[in-house]
Amino acid sequence: MKREIIKTLDGSTTIHLQEWDECYHSKHGAIQEAKHVFIKNGLSLFESNPVSILEIGFGTGLNAFITFLEGVQKQQKINYVGVEAYPVEAREVLEMNYVDELDAIAFKDVFAKMHECEWNEKIDISTDFSLTKRKQFFDEINDLEIFDLIYFDAFGYRVQPELWSTEIFQKMYDSLKPNGVLVTYAARGVVKRSMIAVGFTVEKLAGPPGKREMFRAFKRV
Numbered sequence: 195m196k197r198e199i200i201k202t203l204d205g206s207t208t209i210h211l212q213e214w215d216e217c218y219h220s221k222h223g224a225i226q227e228a229k230h231v232f233i234k235n236g237l238s239l240f241e242s243n244p245v246s247i248l249e250i251g252f253g254t255g256l257n258a259f260i261t262f263l264e265g266v267q268k269q270q271k272i273n274y275v276g277v278e279a280y281p282v283e284a285r286e287v288l289e290m291n292y293v294d295e296l297d298a299i300a301f302k303d304v305f306a307k308m309h310e311c312e313w314n315e316k317i318d319i320s321t322d323f324s325l326t327k328r329k330q331f332f333d334e335i336n337d338l339e340i341f342d343l344i345y346f347d348a349f350g351y352r353v354q355p356e357l358w359s360t361e362i363f364q365k366m367y368d369s370l371k372p373n374g375v376l377v378t379y380a381a382r383g384v385v386k387r388s389m390i391a392v393g394f395t396v397e398k399l400a401g402p403p404g405k406r407e408m409f410r411a412f413k414r415v
Contacts, residue, residue, distance in 0.1 A: 199289045203403070206295045209254065209286060214353045218253045220379070222404025225295055227379060228260050230402035232345045235410055236377035237264060239343075244271040246340060248369055251347040252276030252327055254290050255308045262308075262323050263298055271322045275341070279331045284309070332362055337369040344370060346378035351385060358385050364392045372415040381407035 196212045204223030211217070220227040237245065249257055258274055265272045287309045293302045304319060308327075311317040316326045332348065344366055348357040356362075358380070366376055376394065378385075381401060386409060389396050394411035401408040 197286070199286065204295075205291075206256075207289060207291050209282065214349075216349055216353050218251075219256065220402060220404055223402070224256060225260070225292065227402040227405075228257050231377055231379045231408055232257050232347075233260060233264055235399055235408070236343055236345060236375060237261060239375060240270075242268045242270045244273075245342045246273040246371075247275065247343045247345060248337070248341040249274065249276040249345040249347060250332060250366075251349070252278035252281075253347070254282055254287070254292075255305065256290070256292055257345055257347060258308055258325065259292055259298075259301075259305050260296070262304060262319065263296060263301065265323055266301075266320075269322070273324050273326075275326045275328060277328045277330055277332060277335065279329065281313070281327075281329065282309075332357055333365070335365045335369060337365075339368070339371045341369050342371055342374050344374070344376040346376055346380070351380065351382050355384075358382075358388060360388045360391045363388050363394070367392045367394060367413055370413045372413060374413045376411040376413075377408070378411075379405065379408050381405070381409055385409065 198210050200210045202208055202221050202224045204226045206224040208217045208219040208224045293305050313327045313329045319325050351358045386396050389411050395414045396411045398407050
């Protein structure tokens with residue numbers, strides 16, 4: 195599948211899959227989307243408390259890097275697990291401009307380390323941030339009550355509806371600790387029904403730039 199690096203409307207880069215006309219992040223702003231969906235409506239719920247995060251779709255590492263930066267600012271201890279079946283190529287990582295766009299030149303080596311570190315091993319990126327990149331398909335996830343927060347950032351329902359099924363969301367529900375939270379950019383009715391079917395309590399929130407709505411789901415027990 196042909197891939198190209200493009201700039202989104204906030205100046206940050208993403209990868210565009212031409213055959214699907216699908217991007218790794220919003221064309222309206224990759225960084226803006228990540229901050230709005232995953233930080234503002236996800237990580238912020240945990241204030242400065244230690245948190246364990248599962249990311250569905252590690253991709254370019256943007257969400258992990260922004261989460262790291264947020265953790266530094268709040269002095270928050272974070273255990274981060276990113277699942278990805280098809281890792282991005284090294285040349286693509288080099289073309290991502292997140293360090294500059296986030297004014298994070300002091301942490302340039304951190305972003306590089308996130309991509310260079312071994313897969314399927316827990317790596318201490320810093321004293322307070324550990325990263326495990328798991329190379330696996332989403333339907334292979336079998337964690338039980340491990341995570342406080344899930345960043346559900348799979349490719350859209352339009353191109354991969356199987357990633358938004360009740361079977362996948364059952365795995366997400368099982369992976370969360372009691373009262374855990376899942377956030378996603380998605381806001382389709384079929385997605386909401388799949389979440390509710392496995393036990394999630396779902397709320398609709400204002401979406402990031404260019405998108406009217408998004409979902410946040412809770413494992414209420």
